């Protein structure tokens with residue numbers, strides 16, 4: 001079985017003679033995840049953000065903490081005793097010991113995980129759009145050009161995310177904008193930028209630095225800097241690694257909110273990240289997310305006799321608050337709401 005690879009150029013051509021839309025539908029149903037090529041993000045834009053992040057993460061810890069203004073941190077272990085990562089809504093994921101404060105993850109107790117989650121990850125978390133250029137974002141000032149390089153990249157990945165959402169909508173018989181609208185409309189979408197750095201590990205070792213989880217978000221567009229591998233999805237009872245292609249390939253996966261708005265047609269995929277490498281592993285996750293006021297729930301046209309409503313409707317901000325304060329999954333939350 002081969003990990004699916006989708007060409008965005010072919011999706012855009014929409015000409016007869018290729019069946020990229022059908023291949024996309026199949027990838028989403030079978031894997032919930034695919035590699036994306038021909039996406040049109042300029043290689044210089046990808047290389048620039050990669051270089052900036054390498055330079056940032058190589059800064060001494062005190063500098064990183066200073067740059068991101070997160071001296072407080074959250075003094076909790078990165079994972080709870082079930083290996084479920086704990087919440088951080090901080091824009092930056094360090095505590096004073098240099099241990100990452102992992103952001104809120106989808107709770108996920110299965111499958112059993114070996115090796116047990118350990119190691120650490122350092123993160124920059126920035127809600128980037130529609131507030132690109134916003135003074136409210138407390139941008140790190142080092143290295144030079146970091147902000148500009150992230151902003152350039154986020155514009156590109158927002159375009160990619162939108163295009164994929166349109167195709168996903170058409171593939172289930174909806175008008176192209178249906179999912180973008182379900183997330184509150186294109187002008188209000190939030191691009192959550194999550195930039196992860198995982199440490200090098202000794203030869204023969206592996207650090208499981210993002211434990212199994214589902215993204216509690218919309219659609220993730222992932223770049224692994226230098227193409228270090230280590231992104232894995234769980235399918236048919238086993239972990240599958242994304243195969244190496246080249247350093248400009250993106251990996252797209254659907255999150256919990258895709259499952260909710262599509263009334264279960266697109267499943268949120270369980271995944272994790274491992275570093276086997278002797279260099280640090282940096283990944284950039286551009287997440288197409290609703291704005292906080294958007295009312296999230298299944299698109300009406302996807303509810304019918306054959307597909308009864310699986311979830312109720314709720315404001316994105318209320319959902320985030322619920323999962324922040326209670327041990328509850330996205331699906332438990334949305335199924336508990338009145339329909």
Ligand SMILES: O=C(O)CCC(=O)C(=O)O
Nearest residue numbers: 194196210231273283285
């Ligand atoms: O670093 C990776 O490969 C994946 C990270 C991830 O799953 C996430 O940011 O949600």
Ligand SMILES: [Fe+2]
Nearest residue numbers: 213214215271
């Ligand atoms: Fe993830």
